[in-house]
Amino acid sequence: MPAIASLEDLKRLDGDIQELKKQHPDVCSKIAQIIKKNRKIGYRNFCKLFLGERTPEQLKSGEK
16 A cells, blocks of 8 residues: 655655664664564554653543
């Protein structure tokens, strides 16, 4: 399934990611390991938890 985002947005995000990896390779490696280990949980849930937008309890209950 192709990405919904535009090619320009994807390229911009990729550039941001590559720059962050150059600046903080160890942290990025640890985050990548966490994502891979918890892939079944889903990227949206990961992002909401990582950004502090939801707690695990809010995600489970569907609460906003």
